[in-house]
Amino acid sequence: MKSDISEHAENRFDALRPYKDSEVPGVLKRLSHDDEFQAAIARYQLPRLDAWAPWLARALVGVSLRRKMRGVNTIGDFQVHIADYMRQMIDRTVDELIIEGLDELDPSKPRLFISNHRDISLDPAFVNLALHFKGRDTVRIAIGDNLLEKPFVSALMRLNKSFVVPRSSAGKREMLKAFQLLSEYIQYSIQHDNHSIWLAQRQGRAKNGIDRTDPGIIKMLSMAERSRQRDKPMAEIFAELNIVPVSISYEYDPCDINKARELEAAAEGREYRKQAFEDMRSIAAGITGQKGRVKVRFGTALDQHSFDSTDELVKEIDRQVLSGYQLFPSHYLALEMLGIHPQLLDMSGITEKHRQRFNARYAEVPEHLKNWWLHQYANPIINCKAPELLEAG
Incomplete structure (x- = not known):
């Protein structure tokens, strides 16, 4: 029965799921020959050569990419490379990484980790690194479709076990349909695929530093099961998702000035219009900028608790996120x-x-x-x- 469910899911979730191991070699081959991907790396790694002879800079990047991708045949292989880069990033930009609470969680259970959201890519990356340090499987990462501005960006994200969260669907009916599928995928991943998920407690980063769980996110989690069993108690639905709140604290935020610009615009009633690829620049700034100390606090698993309503669960997630905040x-x-x-x-x-x-x-x-x-x-x-x-x- 499980194989039937898996075979059906492979097709049903194709639009949002991460890549499978069997797809990795083909995706990497396309990436290594992608002109835009080569250009983006050349601008970052070889800025002088790229300005003088962009064709040469991009050719060198392509050769380097193909060399580095040798022997990378699975998602696990790819994430080993990511872990190496993360260690280098920590050595350069983090004074101390503090990880707490993970040892209290049963490693045999897949989890839905719900954390506060401050950095586009580093929040789930630090959760993944903590799991990797303990020899545990990494999470599938929820990422907004607004970030997938380029095909090479989408490919990289899906290679890193990201799945797509709809944020730009046109019309209420289309958005509800997209959230229904998302709810089904999260439930499928945890209950049938035995794979953990990372999800932010709200859409978009908390630019003002105020961490609050969006009740709409929690309601989305119950949509799949409620559509099948309308009378099923909410407490049972939430318990089956094995939710664990996570609190992530940064001493300094490399994107703090850009966030201040958005806050100023909102306070003055002006529409803040992001420049082209501003989110990608925020990702780069978050990775390369100085962060001081960083703390990742895994909270208490909620599968043994009874939450009869969305509001009750929201309050408990907020309580744990704030109590674990450094x-x-x-x-x-x-x-x-x-x-x-x-x-x-x-x-x-x-x-x-x-x-x-x-x-x-x-x-x-x-x-x-x-x-x-x-x-x-x-x-x-x-x-x-x-x-x-x-x-x-």
Whole structure:
């Protein structure tokens, strides 16, 4: 019966699923000859040569890609390469990576990891790296279709076990149909394919530093089962998904200035129009930028709890995400500089070195964006300690 389900799913989920092992060699061959992919790498790795002789830079990149792809025949092989690059990234841009709570989770169970969302690619990447360090299988990653602007980007994401979340479907009926299929795929992955999933608690990053679970995301999770068994209790549906909240904390956000621009535009009632491939540049900035310390806290599994409504589950995910969130000196220094809510300050662990680093980053922020930049770092304190003050504001 399971093989019948799998065979049917392979066709039904083709539009959104990650690649299979059997597809990897063909995809890599196409990528190694993709002009746009070669050009993107050449601009990053060989900028001077690309400006002088782009044809030569791209030819060299193509040769290098084909050499690096030798022996990469499965998704697992590809992710070993990703793990190597992640280690290099951590060595260059992370002062300390803190991982907590994973040892408390049964490794034999597939999980639906739901985390707060601050960085487009690094949030699931850090979750994957934590799993990889412990010898556990990595997750399938939910990624918005708005990020798949180029075929080579889509190919890379799907090679890294990403599946597509609809964000640009035209019309309510089409969007509901797309979310129904997404709900079915998540349920299929966990219950039939024995494969874990990473999902952000909301669509889009929390640019203001306020982590809140979108009830619509949680409602989507129940759509598939409710369509089959309308009277099935919500508690049973949620329990079968093996949900684990995850909290991800960055001491510094490499994209903080760009986020401040979006916050300023929203506050002034202006539409913020992203430039072409701005999301791709945000991904690159997040990977290469300095992050200070990073903490990934895996929460308590929720499959043994009973949540009779979406609201109950949302509250528990928020509680665990916020209780596991690490408040760094950057957060307290921002709140202090804003001069608000002094009762929430705890400056006991802050050193002169912390201040110097914070002030150096603050000095790089354009004057008209400083207030929004500070609020990004201050808001997590308020959200964790006194969320009612955010509502009042």
